[in-house]
Amino acid sequence: MKCHVPGxxxxxxxxxxxxxxxxxxxxxxxxxxxxxxxRTLNAAESAYAMVKFNKNFFSYFNYNYYSTEDNEGxxxxxxxxxxxxxxxxxxxxxxxxxxxEIKLDPESCKLIFQLKCRHGxxxxxxxxxxxxxxxxxxxxxDTVPNRITSPQRILSDALNNFQSSDDQVTLxxxxxxxxxxxxxxxxADLTKIIRTQISLKPAEFDSYMIGTETVITFSLKxxxxxxxxxxxxxxxxxxxxxxTGRPAVFIVHNGTTFEAHFVLATTKADNAxxxxxxxxxxxxxxxxxxxxxxxxxxxxxxxLDPDISKCLDEDSHLFNFxxxxxxxxxxxxxxxxxxxxxxxxxxxxxxxxCDNIPASPAARTMIKSVFKRCFESTFDPRSIQGAVLAxxxxxx
Amino acid sequence: xxxxxxxxxxxxxxxxxxxxxxxxxxIQFQETAVFCALPEGLKLTVEEGKCVQASAYxxxxxxxxxxxxxxxxxxxxxxxxxxxxxxxxxxxxxxSSLKMYYRGEGSPLLLVLQPQSVNxxxxxxxxxxxxxxxxxxxxxxxxxxxxKLVLKAPAFLGLLADLERSCEVFELNLSPEHPNVSIVTYGxxxxxxIDMPKSSDMVQSFSCESPVxxxxxxxxxxxxxxxLAISTKVVLRCSSNGLMLLQLKLEKEDQRQMFSxxxxxxxxxx
Numbered sequence: 001m002k003c004h005v006p007g008x009x010x011x012x013x014x015x016x017x018x019x020x021x022x023x024x025x026x027x028x029x030x031x032x033x034x035x036x037x038x039r040t041l042n043a044a045e046s047a048y049a050m051v052k053f054n055k056n057f058f059s060y061f062n063y064n065y066y067s068t069e070d071n072e073g074x075x076x077x078x079x080x081x082x083x084x085x086x087x088x089x090x091x092x093x094x095x096x097x098x099x100x101e102i103k104l105d106p107e108s109c110k111l112i113f114q115l116k117c118r119h120g121x122x123x124x125x126x127x128x129x130x131x132x133x134x135x136x137x138x139x140x141x142d143t144v145p146n147r148i149t150s151p152q153r154i155l156s157d158a159l160n161n162f163q164s165s166d167d168q169v170t171l172x173x174x175x176x177x178x179x180x181x182x183x184x185x186x187x188a189d190l191t192k193i194i195r196t197q198i199s200l201k202p203a204e205f206d207s208y209m210i211g212t213e214t215v216i217t218f219s220l221k222x223x224x225x226x227x228x229x230x231x232x233x234x235x236x237x238x239x240x241x242x243x244t245g246r247p248a249v250f251i252v253h254n255g256t257t258f259e260a261h262f263v264l265a266t267t268k269a270d271n272a273x274x275x276x277x278x279x280x281x282x283x284x285x286x287x288x289x290x291x292x293x294x295x296x297x298x299x300x301x302x303x304l305d306p307d308i309s310k311c312l313d314e315d316s317h318l319f320n321f322x323x324x325x326x327x328x329x330x331x332x333x334x335x336x337x338x339x340x341x342x343x344x345x346x347x348x349x350x351x352x353x354c355d356n357i358p359a360s361p362a363a364r365t366m367i368k369s370v371f372k373r374c375f376e377s378t379f380d381p382r383s384i385q386g387a388v389l390a391x392x393x394x395x396x
Numbered sequence: 397x398x399x400x401x402x403x404x405x406x407x408x409x410x411x412x413x414x415x416x417x418x419x420x421x422x423i424q425f426q427e428t429a430v431f432c433a434l435p436e437g438l439k440l441t442v443e444e445g446k447c448v449q450a451s452a453y454x455x456x457x458x459x460x461x462x463x464x465x466x467x468x469x470x471x472x473x474x475x476x477x478x479x480x481x482x483x484x485x486x487x488x489x490x491x492s493s494l495k496m497y498y499r500g501e502g503s504p505l506l507l508v509l510q511p512q513s514v515n516x517x518x519x520x521x522x523x524x525x526x527x528x529x530x531x532x533x534x535x536x537x538x539x540x541x542x543x544k545l546v547l548k549a550p551a552f553l554g555l556l557a558d559l560e561r562s563c564e565v566f567e568l569n570l571s572p573e574h575p576n577v578s579i580v581t582y583g584x585x586x587x588x589x590i591d592m593p594k595s596s597d598m599v600q601s602f603s604c605e606s607p608v609x610x611x612x613x614x615x616x617x618x619x620x621x622x623x624l625a626i627s628t629k630v631v632l633r634c635s636s637n638g639l640m641l642l643q644l645k646l647e648k649e650d651q652r653q654m655f656s657x658x659x660x661x662x663x664x665x666x
Contacts, residue, residue: 082586085560096554119551120596122575123558128585 001031001074002065003058005100010115012258013100014090015232016051017083022225023049023262027083029111030134031074031104033063039135040080046265047222048137057257059099066105074104077131078111086113086125090232139263141240141249145211146173148239154205155180155237156227158198162220166196168267170217171248173241175210177201183217206236214243216266226250226262241266406433406470406498409461413494413509415648416454417483422623422656423450424476430528431505433470433498437462441531442476448616449532449659450623458652470498473526474505482521486511501527534659539637543570543604545577546631549644551598553624555579555590559614563588565663566614570634571607581614600629610638611663620644623656638662 005013016038020027024040024047031037036058038051055061087093096117103112110126117123158180162169168183181197202208230237230252241248244266253259410416420440423429425448429440437455444450456462464470486492490511497506507521559566563581570577575591577599594602620642624630627644634640642658 079585082583085583085586085588088558119598120593121555121598122591124589124591126587126589 001036001102001104002060002062003036003102004060005057005102006059007094007098009057009257010087010097010100011090011094012057012233013053014087014093015229016258016260017080017087018090019225019229019260020049020051021080021084023047023222025080026077026130027080028075028077028133028135029104030076031063036102041135041137042222047219048139048263049222049226049261050137050263051258051260053258054256065103066107074106075132075134076104076111076129077133077135078127078129082125082127086115086127137247137263139247139249139261140242141251141261144240144242144246144249146214146239146241147207147209148173148178149206149208150204150237150239151206152227152231152234152236154200156224156231158200159220159224159227161198162196163194167220168217169220169223170215171241172215173210174213175202178205178208182220212243214241216241216244216248218248218264218266222262222264223250226252226260229260403499404463404497405465405468405500407461407463407496408433408438408459409493409495410459411493412491412512413483414488414491415646415654416458416494417480418626419452419454419623419646419654419656420476420480420483422626423452424480424622425450425619427475427477428473428526429476429479430531431472431474431525432528432531433464435464435466440476443532444616444619446532447613447661448619449534450619451657453655453657455653455655458648458654468500471528472498472501472505473528474523478523479505482507482509482519482523485509485519485521498525534639534661535641536635536637536639539635539639541633542606542608542636543634544631545570545602545604545633546600546629548598548600549624549627549630552630553621555592556617556621556624560588561614563614566612566617568610568612568634568640569607570604570610572604573607576602576604608634610634610640611665612640612660613663616660620658623658627656638664 017027020038020040024042026040028039029036030039034055036053038053039049041048097115098118099116101112101114101116103114105112109129111129113125113127115123115125159169162182166182170181170183172179172181178200179197180200182195184193184195227237233252233254235252235254238251238253239248240251246266247263248266250262250264251260252262420429423440423442426442426444429442432439432441435456437453437458439451439453441449441451483494486509490513492509492511495508497508499506502525504522504524507519507523509519509521511517559579559581560583563583565582567580567582568577569580574593576594577592579590579592581588592599620630623644627646629645631643631645632640633643639662640658640660642660644656644658646654646656648654
């Protein structure tokens with residue numbers, strides 16, 4: 001196989017390699033008569049990526065350059081580190097590289113990348129081939145009931161509100177809204193956790209089709225990587241998913257020259273633990289604020305599914321609604337937030353939040369929520385004297 | 397200078413110490429430098445393990461005043477980090493005029509700095525000096541020059557920056573045949589090769605009579621990168637014993653020039 005990639009497309013290829021590098025440590029290259037496939041799989045085998053470059057992505061494409069009898073297509077596996085070394089700094093690569101030639105000789109043990117750069121410089125990378133096997137994942141993307149096409153910025157803007165320590169995200173898809181929230185491990189210390197929830201309206205998306213309402217949880221690291229990829233190439237992202245336990249497929253394509261599929265495993269929503277945490281806070285809250293509204297939810301049994309969804313609905317009272325004009329509606333919540341059941345308070349909150357447009361929602365909202373009561377106009381410091389609503393949980 | 401200062405071994409003054417400071421920082425890969433005031437100019441030399449020798453050379457025409465007593469050797473050891481820090485004492489945004497005094501052996505180097513934008517502010521620095529050890533003489537008069545290359549510094553920097561850091565060996569192949577310059581690096585499993593014909597517009601001149609292959613430690617080559625970043629032109633000379641000399645030219649706004657110079661010892665064949 002021998003092919004030439006023109007300068008602007010080298011940048012696309014470089015972006016692809018950098019995106020794939022955030023998935024796996026090895027890169028599989030397969031050359032077919034009309035396209036080249038790049039694939040990778042992460043170590044835990046929970047994320048897979050495949051990018052297909054059609055013949056017209058290349059300025060020259062000869063599948064059978066070395067005239068071999070083999071009709072199976074050429075396959076090789078290289079280390080991702082070597083591939084990254086070939087495509088350094090993807091943001092500037094199009095200014096330096098004029099043309100790239102890729103050669104794969106079935107008889108040789110090296111994959112050759114030859115970059116023709118500015119100033120007449122030629123850089124040749126002889127990359128060792130580690131294996132000659134191909135790898136392919138099995139997944140469906142066309143027959144799934146839920147399909148969303150998202151403009152490139154929306155989801156990454158939404159994810160910017162999450163903490164960098166969050167490693168999984170739960171996506172709750174209903175026909176009314178798409179809710180993203182960070183997945184909280186049941187073993188985590190609840191007092192140190194920030195829960196983030198973002199609700200996006202169907203109108204934000206280019207197309208929005210939910211056949212079966214579902215909740216899926218998947219890894220955030222790879223999701224961020226593929227969002228960066230779609231944003232860098234300025235192309236919309238298509239989400240195809242079924243239900244929990246079935247892989248979610250994310251597609252970025254430009255229609256003609258290339259198509260990228262990112263497949264992420266979704267974990268079975270650990271319902272019991274997620275709701276137990278909700279229950280716990282409800283109990284804590286009812287201790288702090290002796291209000292009749294929370295006592296009802298505190299009595300609920302954690303293992304009952306209908307109750308759980310009800311609890312989650314009730315929880316939405318907890319969130320501060322922060323309207324960012326012209327942007328998506330972002331709902332942030334904090335576990336420590338204790339104000340929720342008093343209706344009068346709620347209206348005051350809403351009024352206050354309308355005037356207050358936070359620039360960096362995650363950090364500021366958290367502090368505001370913790371001490372919110374103090375900043376409200378109806379707050380009278382004398383009223384709390386003698387009655388301690390929130391006792392110190394620890395002596396220190 | 398009046399007679400009062402003629403007792404000093406060395407005095408110099410300069411309108412702006414900024415360029416000097418960035419030049420010093422470019423060779424600041426060791427703690428101490430040998431400070432040597434010659435009648436032609438000022439030279440600071442840093443050595444790393446007898447393998448790399450870097451010098452910053454400031455010709456005397458860069459100074460508004462420059463006096464060296466010709467009956468003595470003005471040479472001492474000084475902390476290059478402290479010297480650079482003192483030159484930058486008013487912050488990097490501030491141009492400050494500079495005066496240097498060195499009274500005699502064992503006495504400190506005196507610096508007087510005055511910022512240009514503020515009046516009546518002045519800093520007086522005293523930097524302790526040590527007696528200098530001898531500077532390594534790497535140049536061998538008997539070894540003839542086998543190749544000489546003049547390259548544009550920014551492009552060469554870009555080339556070096558793209559080399560894989562984990563590689564240890566930097567192999568330089570020079571030949572009168574195409575491709576005239578070829579740089580090969582060996583990584584864990586992979587080999588990378590950069591070919592640069594003499595027709596390339598980053599090569600300003602090329603002379604080489606017969607093919608030559610030289611190997612250096614990449615880490616040593618990388619020591620020149622900071623200096624390359626502030627230079628405009630680099631002259632690369634290889635002598636028959638493998639020693640590489642890189643001379644980097646830094647052009648200032650006032651058309652005066654400062655230089656840095658690197659001697660790099662080759663790797664020997666096993």
